[in-house]
Amino acid sequence: MSYNILAPEPNKIKTPPGVKINTEMNALVYHGPGSKAWEKKPKPSLLEATDALVKISKTTICGTDLHILKGDVPEVTDGRILGHEGVGIIEEVGSAVTAFKKGDRVLISCISSCGKCEYCKKGMYSHCEKGGWILGHLIDGTQAEYVRIPFADNSLYHIPEGADEEALVMLSDILPTAFECGVLNGQVKPGDTVAIIGAGPIGLAALITAQFYTPAEIIMVDIDDNRLEVAKNFGATLTINSNDENIIEKIMSHTGKKGVDVAIEAVGIPATFELCESIIGAGGHIANVGVHGKSVSLHLETLWSKNITITTRLVDTVTTPMLLKTVTSKKLDPAKLITHRFALKDIIAAYDTFQNAAKEKTLKVILTSE
Numbered sequence: 001m002s003y004n005i006l007a008p009e010p011n012k013i014k015t016p017p018g019v020k021i022n023t024e025m026n027a028l029v030y031h032g033p034g035s036k037a038w039e040k041k042p043k044p045s046l047l048e049a050t051d052a053l054v055k056i057s058k059t060t061i062c063g064t065d066l067h068i069l070k071g072d073v074p075e076v077t078d079g080r081i082l083g084h085e086g087v088g089i090i091e092e093v094g095s096a097v098t099a100f101k102k103g104d105r106v107l108i109s110c111i112s113s114c115g116k117c118e119y120c121k122k123g124m125y126s127h128c129e130k131g132g133w134i135l136g137h138l139i140d141g142t143q144a145e146y147v148r149i150p151f152a153d154n155s156l157y158h159i160p161e162g163a164d165e166e167a168l169v170m171l172s173d174i175l176p177t178a179f180e181c182g183v184l185n186g187q188v189k190p191g192d193t194v195a196i197i198g199a200g201p202i203g204l205a206a207l208i209t210a211q212f213y214t215p216a217e218i219i220m221v222d223i224d225d226n227r228l229e230v231a232k233n234f235g236a237t238l239t240i241n242s243n244d245e246n247i248i249e250k251i252m253s254h255t256g257k258k259g260v261d262v263a264i265e266a267v268g269i270p271a272t273f274e275l276c277e278s279i280i281g282a283g284g285h286i287a288n289v290g291v292h293g294k295s296v297s298l299h300l301e302t303l304w305s306k307n308i309t310i311t312t313r314l315v316d317t318v319t320t321p322m323l324l325k326t327v328t329s330k331k332l333d334p335a336k337l338i339t340h341r342f343a344l345k346d347i348i349a350a351y352d353t354f355q356n357a358a359k360e361k362t363l364k365v366i367l368t369s370e
């Protein structure tokens with residue numbers, strides 16, 4: 001069977017004149033940079049035997065959705081339903097889906113993966129030849145009443161009985177992203193000094209999951225004092241507002257001029273990546289997490305002799321089953337990242353709150369569908 005992720009979706013299929021679509025739903029639709037609307041769309045249907053149709057119970061908004069709205073991700077075209085995170089209930093499965101059935105409660109991974117291609121076999125689901133990060137990007141996403149999930153067997157997870165579904169929404173993207181792209185790629189070790197640039201949901205999730213490895217110090221940098229305060233409560237040993245202070249000097253003097261062992265970039269702008277280059281110590285790891293829309297300067301004139309490693313990664317979500325266990329066993333409580341709750345139909349107000357994070361003191365918003 002051939003699979004074409006760009007096969008026409010239901011919303012692209014022309015309805016013959018005189019035929020009324022009676023299966024509509026509401027969804028958050030992207031209409032080009034700076035433009036979005038909560039509007040009617042046809043309810044999706046199964047396109048492939050490996051698909052599942054999921055009725056969304058809870059979803060959220062990601063920093064990446066804001067990058068899309070800024071125009072940083074040009075592959076996202078007018079008419080696309082945004083969103084790549086959420087939990088829901090299976091409405092229907094294709095004939096080849098064996099692990100899920102109608103009525104199952106599921107966690108949706110932000111990465112859809114076939115589990116069979118060369119990249120999937122290496123555990124690099126993000127580069128699945130037929131999937132990867134496609135939800136709310138190349139195919140319609142989860143900020144809707146229903147979503148079609150390709151390769152359901154490999155892209156959904158059963159929600160254990162009694163689990164906190166709001167906490168699990170944090171497992172669709174931000175926890176595996178922060179852990180895989182930041183903590184694992186940064187090779188955080190016991191005793192390390194770690195700097196995390198950006199105390200947004202991803203930076204804070206990196207702060208929480210870095211503590212699996214008992215680093216000696218975690219320095220959090222942001223321009224939002226409220227987020228830095230939250231970071232302190234989540235275990236940061238030093239917080240610095242990069243607007244107020246000479247950030248490089250402060251980190252270098254704090255580390256006895258050595259620099260940090262791990263610098264995690266969790267913003268996605270040139271200034272913060274270049275800050276990581278300035279504060280990295282000999283033998284250190286710069287782990288980029290941010291989605292970048294502009295080129296950054298690589299300062300090899302200072303870095304060439306420092307034995308450093310720079311990593312980039314699109315989240316693979318290979319650690320989701322492990323993270324799910326840490327959450328259901330209450331070793332990790334990502335629900336503490338949730339600050340605001342809205343009905344799904346009020347998603348435009350939720351975007352406003354998420355976009356004005358400093359004023360509204362927003363971290364993650366939860367949107368619940370009735």
Ligand SMILES: NC(=O)c1ccc[n+]([C@@H]2O[C@H](COP(=O)([O-])OP(=O)(O)OC[C@H]3O[C@@H](n4cnc5c(N)ncnc54)[C@H](O)[C@@H]3O)[C@@H](O)[C@H]2O)c1
Pocket residue numbers: 062063064066067173177181197198199200201202203221222223224227242266267268269271272288289290291292313314315
């Ligand atoms: N690599 C991946 O697979 C992947 C997956 C998901 C998200 N991301 C990216 O990770 C990044 C973080 O995501 P998020 O949801 O936490 O985003 P966010 O926008 O909520 O958080 C970014 C934080 O950076 C801070 N910031 C902005 N400018 C700064 C500066 N000059 N110095 C210090 N801090 C500054 C902001 O105040 C904010 O707290 C985004 O770029 C997002 O697109 C990457």
Ligand SMILES: [Zn+2]
Pocket residue numbers: 062063064065084110173174
């Ligand atoms: Zn995301």
Ligand SMILES: [Zn+2]
Pocket residue numbers: 113114115116117118119120121127128129130131
């Ligand atoms: Zn694959």
